[in-house]
Amino acid sequence: MSDPNEPSAYAANWYPDANAPGQERYYDGSAWTDQVRPAASTQAPAPAATVAPEPEKGSKKTQSIVGIVALAISVVGFIFACIPGAFILGWVLLPVGFILGIVALFQKGKPKWPGLTAIIVSVIGTIVGMVVFIALAAGAVDDAFQDSVTEDVSAADTAEEEDPAVEEPAAVAVEELVLGESTFGVNAEDGWGWYAVQVTNPNEDYVFSFAEISVEAYDAAGVLLDTSGTYTTILSGESWYVGDFYDIGTGVIDYIEVRVPMATEATYSPASETGTMTITDIVTGSEYDWMTVTGKLVSDFSNDQDFVTIDLIARDSTGNIVGVNSTYTDRVPAGGTVAWESSYWTVPLDSSVTAYPHL
Structure with missing residues (x-):
């Protein structure tokens, strides 16, 4: 017989059995069968060109194109998810990479690692994208709040830079804030303490931006029980500020102390513009x-x-x-x-x- 691995095309017939001299084996056109018979003495040997090759023993796995594409999309989506200005594009790419990764896992005869890696990268990228989004949202809310609070108060400062006519009068001294009436009590239902303090800004053309009004609660022995307070913009004139003490526990408030900004922290803001x-x-x-x-x-x-x-x-x-x-x-x-x-x-x-x- 000829080389069994040599490709050739031949018809179904009886051919000499290479493994058993003196007998023939039947080839059905695509594979050798179990049918054998004694070799006929008058039968000419089959031409070598007509001998069928033995079946190929195995084949090598090919690359998973879908898995590689899924991994590439997931990596690009992960990168965009980490960029504040482009995380939305990352959110679009990451689900695509995740779905393609699952498809790659179910392909027969293909490597599984690209699809599995794409799924892991897309999941981690989605988590990172959520963290970036939450951080941006929190920053935007904080910026919006601060801008709205200071927008009108800072208008006078901006006008000073553009128009020398609104420069702060050098001869005017800023007066200190005046603390007036103050009181405190305890809510009978929840046991929390509360306070109310009166603060007057005697300066007509000065405000206190982002001012901290801090209130401390003490017992009769002078022990500090709790501190509360607020951050606010103190405009000209009289106002009241209230709040709660949540951590006095079993203590009994005997008196409170109030701390307000010094005059040096005032900001020039003409009353006609504030x-x-x-x-x-x-x-x-x-x-x-x-x-x-x-x-x-x-x-x-x-x-x-x-x-x-x-x-x-x-x-x-x-x-x-x-x-x-x-x-x-x-x-x-x-x-x-x-x-x-x-x-x-x-x-x-x-x-x-x-x-x-x-x-």
């Missing part, structure tokens, strides 16, 4: 066992103001402060009016309420 906010139309009512309070906030600022806080003071018939509360508005239109509402749980229903807005 803007003011006023509370009007306060109406109290009752629903079940709590007091309801509604009112309006009027602004003459030249720009919209976001997240304006409104602190409320409730006084009994003798004028004593018996409770505090706080609410806020999402947006106050420039030169416009917005309605607000709040409620008290632990004050007499006939208490009178005053309210004070803060940037």
